[in-house]
Amino acid sequence: MAGALASHANAVLRGSAPLNPPMAALVPVAWVHRAPSLDPDQRRAALTSVYLWGTIPGDVAQPGVLGVSPCFEAIMSNKVSTKPPSGTRDFLPLDIARRQYVIDVIREVYERHGFVPLETPAIENLSTLLGKYGDEGDQLLYRLLHRRDALKRAVQTAATDGRPVAEAELADQGLRYDLTVPLARVMAQYGQLPRFFRRYQIQPVWRADRPARGRFREFYQCDVDVAGTTSPVAEVEVCSAVAAVLERLGFADFTIRLNHRELLRALIRAADITDSLESKALVAVDKLDKIGRDGVTAELVDRGIAETSAARLIELITPGDPGDASPDSQTVLAHLRKCGLDESGQRALAGLEELLSLAAETPAGSHLSVAPELARGLSYYTGPIFEIAVPDLAGSLGGGGRYDGLIGMFGRRQIPAVGFSLGLERILVVMQERDMYPELGVGAEVMLCWLDVDMGRALGVAARLRGQGLRVETFPDQAKLGKQLQYADTTGASIAAILGQSELDAGRITLKHLAKRTQESVAIDEAAEAVARMR
RNA sequence: GUGGGCGUAGCUCAGUCGGUAGAGCACCAGGUUGUGGCCCUGGUGGUCGUGGGUUCAAAUCCCAUCGCUCACCCCA
Numbered sequence: 022m023a024g025a026l027a028s029h030a031n032a033v034l035r036g037s038a039p040l041n042p043p044m045a046a047l048v049p050v051a052w053v054h055r056a057p058s059l060d061p062d063q064r065r066a067a068l069t070s071v072y073l074w075g076t077i078p079g080d081v082a083q084p085g086v087l088g089v090s091p092c093f094e095a096i097m098s099n100k101v102s103t104k105p106p107s108g109t110r111d112f113l114p115l116d117i118a119r120r121q122y123v124i125d126v127i128r129e130v131y132e133r134h135g136f137v138p139l140e141t142p143a144i145e146n147l148s149t150l151l152g153k154y155g156d157e158g159d160q161l162l163y164r165l166l167h168r169r170d171a172l173k174r175a176v177q178t179a180a181t182d183g184r185p186v187a188e189a190e191l192a193d194q195g196l197r198y199d200l201t202v203p204l205a206r207v208m209a210q211y212g213q214l215p216r217f218f219r220r221y222q223i224q225p226v227w228r229a230d231r232p233a234r235g236r237f238r239e240f241y242q243c244d245v246d247v248a249g250t251t252s253p254v255a256e257v258e259v260c261s262a263v264a265a266v267l268e269r270l271g272f273a274d275f276t277i278r279l280n281h282r283e284l285l286r287a288l289i290r291a292a293d294i295t296d297s298l299e300s301k302a303l304v305a306v307d308k309l310d311k312i313g314r315d316g317v318t319a320e321l322v323d324r325g326i327a328e329t330s331a332a333r334l335i336e337l338i339t340p341g342d343p344g345d346a347s348p349d350s351q352t353v354l355a356h357l358r359k360c361g362l363d364e365s366g367q368r369a370l371a372g373l374e375e376l377l378s379l380a381a382e383t384p385a386g387s388h389l390s391v392a393p394e395l396a397r398g399l400s401y402y403t404g405p406i407f408e409i410a411v412p413d414l415a416g417s418l419g420g421g422g423r424y425d426g427l428i429g430m431f432g433r434r435q436i437p438a439v440g441f442s443l444g445l446e447r448i449l450v451v452m453q454e455r456d457m458y459p460e461l462g463v464g465a466e467v468m469l470c471w472l473d474v475d476m477g478r479a480l481g482v483a484a485r486l487r488g489q490g491l492r493v494e495t496f497p498d499q500a501k502l503g504k505q506l507q508y509a510d511t512t513g514a515s516i517a518a519i520l521g522q523s524e525l526d527a528g529r530i531t532l533k534h535l536a537k538r539t540q541e542s543v544a545i546d547e548a549a550e551a552v553a554r555m556r
Numbered sequence: 557g558u559g560g561g562c563g564u565a566g567c568u569c570a571g572u573c574g575g576u577a578g579a580g581c582a583c584c585a586g587g588u589u590g591u592g593g594c595c596c597u598g599g600u601g602g603u604c605g606u607g608g609g610u611u612c613a614a615a616u617c618c619c620a621u622c623g624c625u626c627a628c629c630c631c632a
Contacts, residue, residue, distance in 0.1 A: 102605095102623080104623085104624090107623080107624080157629090157630060157631090158630095161630085161631090199632090226632085228631080228632090230630070230631070231557090231629085231630085232625095233626085233631095234625095234626085235632085236630095236631070236632075237632090240632065241632090242632065304629095304630085397631090398630070398631060399631090408632095409632095416631070416632065417631085417632065418632075419632065420631090420632070442632070443632080444631095444632030445632085446632075447632055470591090472590050501589090501590080501591090501592095502590050502591050502592080503590090503591060503592050504592080505592085506592035506593085507592045507593070508592090509592080510592065517592090519590075519591080521590060523590090531591095533591075533592095535592080535593090536593095538591090538592090538593095
């Protein structure tokens with residue numbers, strides 16, 4: 022529409038098309054003024070018709086006055102982008118079919134593990150969200166600007182004080198950043214939940230991050246968490262659940278990398294790195310698989326860590342042989358035992374050993390692998406941490422860990438918890454690349470093509486077919502049969518049900534298999550069986 | 557936030573001494589009235605991302621701006 026109008030508008034302004042209302046009415050006022058080909062009378066006519074056009078808002082210029090409503094200009098100039106905002110996506114029917122397939126598997130496996138569903142609002146109070154994800158995370162929170170009076174008040178208060186408005190004054194709500202913090206809020210809020218609360222939650226989260234491959238600003242997480250216990254049973258069960266999901270989806274080559282926050286801290290202490298540099302050291306160490314030992318050493322030094330400490334830390338987190346890229350867990354554990362860790366480090370190490378042995382007979386067992394360099398960005402983890410890796414994806418398919426302090430941050434009671442989060446989009450990206458989807462049908466199976474019958478009778482037959490459990494689309498127009506069949510093909514319907522007067526008179530319908538090009542006439546009330554037979 | 561690449565039809569792209577836009581696919585209509593995916597003919601659809609500059613003349617040259625994208629950063 023806008024294109025045609027703009028094209029006509031151009032022709033008008035060039036003088037090669039007549040200036041007729043109402044088309045001319047859609048020529049923006051500014052264009053009319055600029056148009057060299059218009060004489061004063063034409064100009065006045067154009068502006069008058071702009072004025073008379075019914076949908077023009079009040080702020081459009083009066084005749085003879087230069088100015089254009091912003092929305093008006095936007096329509097005319099095709100400036101309205103129809104793409105979804107950067108980092109977000111529309112899910113078209115086939116996309117939904119794939120997502121739903123994966124979500125169905127996740128839900129079923131989670132429920133089989135005894136997890137119960139939870140949904141929480143997209144919007145949370147900033148007081149709930151801030152301070153849980155570290156400084157980087159806080160930066161990535163989407164904030165909701167105050168509305169109306171609250172916004173005016175904030176701006177005015179600052180103006181009265183003669184200072185610029187601070188970010189914190191402009192918003193007190195934001196979009197959730199993950200599903201773990203909302204769960205923690207729910208745990209703190211509701212006392213009547215089961216003592217061991219196992220919940221799953223599949224919902225979108227939002228991060229004001231720079232989008233990249235497999236990385237979005239709006240994406241789905243599929244979380245399982247166990248709250249209310251420090252028992253390693255909780256760790257094993259969440260790992261088992263995600264491992265079972267991935268196996269059911271057809272992944273065979275994933276590893277669940279396993280580490281422990283306290284072990285990491287102990288290693289950093291053992292390398293003589295001060296607490297203030299701990300987080301910087303973690304970020305560098307986490308890149309081991311990407312940039313290698315030398316790369317990490319360089320980065321550690323770059324971040325202000327003494328060369329001797331950097332070298333020592335590398336030694337601690339990488340067992341003996343530098344050529345061995347992925348040593349097995351027992352080798353790693355044996356190496357760590359010899360590192361002279363302090364008491365807390367020893368405890369963490371023992372915890373990891375216990376986890377490995379407890380998980381042995383679960384789906385997670387064969388996939389767990391100790392990775393002393395694994396750090397993970399979120400600051401709320403306190404114990405074991407996990408991350409899922411597959412060979413052909415730079416990022417991870419999911420991650421999680423124990424967060425015994427998070428729920429207590431809401432100031433009610435301390436409740437220990439552990440959780441695991443699968444990243445839906447990452448899974449979809451890999452499944453797409455590896456062509457792991459089964460046949461997924463979208464839309465109707467039967468296209469009702471009708472010819473010389475009354476439209477109402479056609480709709481009636483469609484209803485009867487649907488009553489038999491068939492998925493039926495009715496062709497909307499009177500059209501040649503060939504057109505109808507051609508359209509049926511494009512929708513993915515496998516069978517055309519052809520209804521003409523002769524069929525209707527006999528209470529029958531002609532079913533045509535579009536791919537096999539075979540057809541048969543059946544009683545309308547027996548169509549479902551016939552369709553099943555033809556499939 | 558830092559650096560590189562790209563913005564022409566719904567999609568994939570051509571258009572490279574500046575001369576007011578093309579192809580393929582897709583879509584629509586025909587090739588006579590209830591049987592399609594091939595073929596043939598015709599058609600719809602583009603302020604060449606946006607704004608400014610140079611020029612008689614800009615998709616093409618210059619500047620700015622926006623958008624997309626890759627790497628870094630960080631993460632699911």
